[in-house]
Amino acid sequence: xxxxxxxxxxxxxxxxxxxxxxxxxxxxxxxxxxxxxxxxxxxxxxxxxxxxxxxxxxxxxxxxxxxxxxxxxxxxxxxxxxxxxxxxxxxxxxxxxxxxxxxxxxxxxxxxxxxxxxxxxxxxxxxxxxxxxxxxxxxxxxxxxxxxxxxxxxxxxxxxxxxxxxxxxxxxxxxxxxxxxxxx
Amino acid sequence: xxxxxxxxxxxxxxxxxxxxxxxxxxxxxxxxxxxxxxxxxxxxxxxxxxxxxxxxxxxxxxxxxxxxxxxxxxxxxxxxxxxxxxxxxxxxxxxxxxxxxxxxxxxxxxxxxxxxxxxxxxxxxxxxxxxxxxxxxxxxxxxxxxxxxxxxxxxxxxxxxxxxxxxxxxxxxxxxxxxxxxxxxxxxxxxxxxxxxxxxxxxxxxxxxxxxxxxxxxxxxxxxxxxxxxxxxxxxxxxxxxxxxxxxxxxxxxxxxxxxxxxxxxxxxxxxxxxxxxxxxxxxxxxxxxxxxxxxxxxxxxxxxxxxxxxxxxxxxxxxxxxxxxxxxxxxxxxxxxxxxxxxxxxxxxxxxxxxxxxxxxxxxxxxxxxxxxxxxxxxxxxxxxxxxxxxxxxxxxxxxxxxxxxxxxxxxxxxxxxxxxxxxxxxxxxxxxxxxxxxxxxxxxxxxxxxxxxxxxxxxxxxxxxxxxxxxxxxxxxxxxxxxxxxxxxxxxxxxxxxxxxxxxxxxxxxxxxxxxxxxxxxxxxxxxxxxxxxxxxxxxxxxxxxxxxxxxxxxxxxxxxxxxxxxxxxxxxxxxxxxxxxxxxxxxxxxxxxxxxxxxxx
Numbered sequence: 001x002x003x004x005x006x007x008x009x010x011x012x013x014x015x016x017x018x019x020x021x022x023x024x025x026x027x028x029x030x031x032x033x034x035x036x037x038x039x040x041x042x043x044x045x046x047x048x049x050x051x052x053x054x055x056x057x058x059x060x061x062x063x064x065x066x067x068x069x070x071x072x073x074x075x076x077x078x079x080x081x082x083x084x085x086x087x088x089x090x091x092x093x094x095x096x097x098x099x100x101x102x103x104x105x106x107x108x109x110x111x112x113x114x115x116x117x118x119x120x121x122x123x124x125x126x127x128x129x130x131x132x133x134x135x136x137x138x139x140x141x142x143x144x145x146x147x148x149x150x151x152x153x154x155x156x157x158x159x160x161x162x163x164x165x166x167x168x169x170x171x172x173x174x175x176x177x178x179x180x181x182x183x184x
Numbered sequence: 185x186x187x188x189x190x191x192x193x194x195x196x197x198x199x200x201x202x203x204x205x206x207x208x209x210x211x212x213x214x215x216x217x218x219x220x221x222x223x224x225x226x227x228x229x230x231x232x233x234x235x236x237x238x239x240x241x242x243x244x245x246x247x248x249x250x251x252x253x254x255x256x257x258x259x260x261x262x263x264x265x266x267x268x269x270x271x272x273x274x275x276x277x278x279x280x281x282x283x284x285x286x287x288x289x290x291x292x293x294x295x296x297x298x299x300x301x302x303x304x305x306x307x308x309x310x311x312x313x314x315x316x317x318x319x320x321x322x323x324x325x326x327x328x329x330x331x332x333x334x335x336x337x338x339x340x341x342x343x344x345x346x347x348x349x350x351x352x353x354x355x356x357x358x359x360x361x362x363x364x365x366x367x368x369x370x371x372x373x374x375x376x377x378x379x380x381x382x383x384x385x386x387x388x389x390x391x392x393x394x395x396x397x398x399x400x401x402x403x404x405x406x407x408x409x410x411x412x413x414x415x416x417x418x419x420x421x422x423x424x425x426x427x428x429x430x431x432x433x434x435x436x437x438x439x440x441x442x443x444x445x446x447x448x449x450x451x452x453x454x455x456x457x458x459x460x461x462x463x464x465x466x467x468x469x470x471x472x473x474x475x476x477x478x479x480x481x482x483x484x485x486x487x488x489x490x491x492x493x494x495x496x497x498x499x500x501x502x503x504x505x506x507x508x509x510x511x512x513x514x515x516x517x518x519x520x521x522x523x524x525x526x527x528x529x530x531x532x533x534x535x536x537x538x539x540x541x542x543x544x545x546x547x548x549x550x551x552x553x554x555x556x557x558x559x560x561x562x563x564x565x566x567x568x569x570x571x572x573x574x575x576x577x578x579x580x581x582x583x584x585x586x587x588x589x590x591x592x593x594x595x596x597x598x599x600x601x602x603x604x605x606x607x608x609x610x611x612x613x614x615x616x617x618x619x620x621x622x623x624x625x626x627x628x629x630x631x632x633x634x635x636x637x638x639x640x641x642x643x644x645x646x647x648x649x650x651x652x653x654x655x656x657x658x659x660x661x662x663x664x665x666x667x668x669x670x671x672x673x674x675x676x677x678x679x680x681x682x683x684x685x686x687x688x689x690x691x692x693x694x695x696x697x698x699x700x701x702x703x704x705x706x707x708x709x710x711x712x713x714x715x716x717x718x719x720x721x722x723x724x725x726x727x728x729x730x731x732x733x734x735x736x737x738x739x740x741x742x743x744x745x746x747x748x749x750x751x752x753x754x755x756x757x758x759x760x761x762x763x764x765x766x767x768x769x770x771x772x773x774x775x776x777x778x779x780x781x782x783x784x785x786x787x788x
Contacts, residue, residue: 025235033227036196038234039511050387083416083508091195091206096214103220111228118232137237142198142522144547144581154546162193168229169222 016056019065020049026066026111027073030104034077034092038140044080048073066108070101114172121171129164136161188212192223196230198522200548202561341369344403345382345390349510351517353378353394369402375411381510387418389507412443414504416456431485432462438479441504447487453503454479463491480602497607502533525581529553532779537772539604539624542595542764543582543780544570553582556598556605556766562750564593574629574702574762584629584762589639590754594650595764596747608768616648618711618744626707627726627773629762630661635698638667639756644705646745653679657743660707660720662698669696671720673740680738684722688733696722696735706773708734709743716743726774 028045035041051072052059059068074097081090092100107114125133135146143157150157186194191209195201201209213219343366350361356374367373367382375394382390385403392398396411405425406413415435417424422437431450433442438457444450452461454477461483462474473491477483482499484492502509509530515523532541533555540556549561549570561568562585570583587593599605599615610622617624628644643661645652659672663681670683686694703723710717719734750761765776 025231028235029224029228029231032196032231032234033223036198039515043511088200089203089206091201092210092213096210096220099214099217099220100223103217103224107221107224107228114225114228115232118229119236122233122236133233134237136197137234140238140520142520142547143194145521158194158197158199159190161197162190165193165196165226165229165233166189168233169225172225172229 016053019069020052023066023069025115026104026108027069029111030070030073030101031077033100034090034097035080040080044073044076047076047079051076064105067105070104074101110176113176117172117175118168120175121168124171125164125168129160129167132157132160132164188219189222189226192226193230196226198547200552202549202551341371342402343367343385344369344400345384347380348383348389349379349381349514351379351381351510351513353380367400370399372397372399379505379510379513381507384424386424388424389416390414391505391507391510393505408442408444410444412441412504414441414455414506415439416507428464428485430464430487430489431491432464434460434462436460436476439506440477441506443504445487449487450485452477452483453498454481454483455498455501455506461485461491464489497602499536499607500533500538500604502530505530522581525553528779532776535767535772535775535779537608537768538765538776539608539610539768540597540764540766541776543573544585544762546570546581546583550585556603557764558596558598562593562595564591566591568593571760574631574760582763584760585750586633586758586760587642587750587752588758589752589756592650592749592751593761594647594747594749597745599746610768612744614744616744616746618709618716618742620711620713622711623768624709624711625767625770625773626705626709627763627765627777628705629702630705631702631760631762632698632700632757633760634757635667635700637755637757638662638665638698640665640753642752642756642759643750644761645749645751646743647747647749648745650747650749652751653677656749657740657745658718660705667698669698669722671718671736671738673718673738673743675741680740682736682738684720684735686735688735706770708770711743715739715741718743726770726777729770 027048028041031044031048032041035044048069052069055072059065078090081088122130122133132146132150135141135149141149143154143161146152147154147157152160186205188209191201191205192213195209213223345367347361347363347365347367349363350365353361354376355361356376361373361375361378361380373380373392373396375392375396377394379394380392382392382400384390384400390406391414393412396413397409398411398413399407399409401407404423405427406415407427409429413426415424415426416439417435417437422435424435426433426435426442428442428444428450429448430444431452433440433450433452436458438459439455440457440459441453441455442450443452452459456479458479459477460474461477463485475483475491475493475495477495480498482496484494484496486492505513509527512523512526512530516527532538538555542550542554542557542562544550544562545552545554549568551561561570564587566588569586569588571586572584573582574584585593597605597617599611599617605611605617608622610617610619610624612619630644632642641659641661641663643659643663645656645660646658647656649655653674657674659674660670662669663672668683670681673680673682683693684696686696704726706721706724706726706729708717708719716739718736718738718740720736721729721732721734724732724735748764750759752759763780765773767773767776
C-alpha cells in the first residue's frame, strides 16, 4: 500500500516536472513583464513553482497547464507588490493584466518559433546594440551604470534599449513571416 | 511624456514609473489588443535576451556556491528528473527540459540547470511542509547537503529550517553557515556577526542579525537568547512563536521583529498583521498578561519580564533587517551599485531620529529613496529639472533639483498619522510641523549657478500654504536684491531680517555674499510655548555644529509648516538644491551624511 502511494507520488512529481519544464520560459516571461528586477522576478518565479507544486493535485489535466499556472503566477506577482508597498507599484491595472494574459495565451503556440527567430536576429544586431544588451544583461548593469560606461545620459540609455528591443521585435516578425510561420 | 513603448521598456530596465506614466501605459495596453500583444512580444524579447546573454552571470552565481552540496543538489535533481522521465513517461530528457534541440549546447545546459534548480526548490519546499524526514523521497535524500546524513541512516532531529543566505556571518559554532545548510530541531545557532536568512519548514522567512544566539526548537518555535531577528510568516502558516528570556511573541499572521536589549528587555516591532506579546513574569503562557500589537506599532517587555502596556508607534519601517532586504544585500555583495544604494537607504531609514530625506533620485524623478515627502516629482511651477548631484559623495543615482528664474518648487511633507513626522510627535493638532516642546533639525545644500544675477531673492522657505509672506513663517537665502545670505522671519505682517554672520565670535557682523560654491546649510528649530527658537549654520562641519555658535539666531512667535519651498525670483540666477534631511537631532543628520559617504565610498 505504502509502495503504491509512493509510486503515485513519484508519478505526480514527474508530471509536474514535465509541465513545469515545458512552461518555464513562458512563465518566466510572464513574471518579467510585471516584475522588472531580475532577482525579484526569480524569487516570484520560485514562489510560483512552490505554489504550483503544493497545489498540483488541484490541477485539472483537461485544462491547459499554462493557463492554470499563470493564475498562480499572477497571485504571486500581486503578493510581491503588496509586500513591496510604496517603493514599487504594480503599473498595470487588473483589466490590463487580463488582456496581457489573453495575448500571451494567444501567442503561446508561436513562442517557440519566436525564440528561434530571436536567436537569428540577435546575431544580426550591430555591434553597438549588441554591446548595449551585453552591458544590460550579461553584466547586469542598470541604466545609470551603463550611462557611466558608455558616456551617455541615463535617458538616452533607456531610449536606446527601447529602440534595440523594438528593432528585435520587428526583425522577429519579419523572420517569422519569411519562414512561413504565423505572423505575430 | 515618453511613448508607451518607451515607458514599457524603461519599466523593464528598472525605472520606477510615476503614477501618471503607469496609468498612461496601462490604459494604452488595454485599449487595443495589438498593444497588449506588443507588451507580450517585448516581454518575450526582454526575458529571452536575458536568458541568452546571462549565461556567464548564471555560472558566476552557481560558482558562488563553492559549497559542493549545492552543485550536487542541482545534479541530483537533474538526475532524478531524467531517470523519472525515462522510467515513468518514456520521455527523453530533451522533452522535459524546454526545447533543447533548438538551442545551443551551452544554453541547453544552463536552461536545464535553471529548470532543475527551480524544480529542486519546489520539491524540497513542498516536501518540507508536507512530510517528515523519515518519508523524504529519494530525490531529496540525494540532495542532502554534504556532512548531513540521510534520515534513513541516523535518527537525526527533523530539519526545521534552511539557510537561504549568509552574509558576512561569523559563527562560534563548528560548522560554517552556508546557503543550503539545514538547521535541525534543537540546533543552537551562534552568530558573532553578520546576517543570516533562513526559511522554516512552514515557509516562514527569518532574518537573524548578529551578534545573536538562538535555537530553532521546531519549525514553529524559536528561542532567541540574545540578538535580533525578524520573521515574515507565510500566509497559511500562522503561529510562529519566538521566546526570549523575558517574553513570548506569538505570531497571528504577520511580519515582525524581536530584539533583546542589554538588560534582557524585549522589544517587538510589527510591520504587518498582528502579534500577541506576553511577559514572562508569571507561570504559563495562558496565565501571563498579554498585549496585542498591530502593524505599525512597537511593544516592549521590561527586563524583569513585566509587560510594558504603553504601545509605541514604530519610528520607522526598517528598524530590523527584514526578509525583503536580503535580496538587495545579496546583490550588493555581488557588486551591484543599485543594490548597495538600496541597502544604504534601508540603513538610512534605521537612523534614529530621521524624519525626512530627499536626495532627488534621477531615474525615478525623485520618487525613490525619499522619506516623508509626498508626490513625485517635486511640485513645481514649471517642469522640474533634475541635474547631477551637487557632491559626488552621495547615493549613486541621486541628483539635485535645479530651480530656474521666477520658479518655485515645493516639497510637501507627509503629515499622515502613520508617517515619521507624526510618529516623532512633531505635528500640531492641525497637522503642521511645529508642536511645542519638539526640536527639529533640517540640513540641505545649495549652489548658485551665476552669482552675478541677483534679482530680488532666492532661497528656501518653510510654509503652511503656497502664499508668500502670509503663509511663510521662515525664509533662508537672500532677499531685497542685496545678495547677502540671511534669514527672514515673518510674523504676521512684520518681517524680521537677519544677515548671516560669517564670524559670530566677533562683535561686528561679517556678511556672507553669493558665490558659485556648494553650501551646506543646517537649521535648528526648537518649538516652544511662547516662541520658537531658530538657529542657522552655513558650511559648518556637521560634527562641529554643537560647539559652533550659529551664524544667525532669532525667535519667531509661531513657526509652523507643512511644505518646503525652493524659490527663485525674476531676474535671479538658477539655484540648485539638494540633500534635504530632517531629523530630531543633529546626530541623526550626521549619521545620514556618514551613510551616504559610506555608500559612495563603496561605489568607488
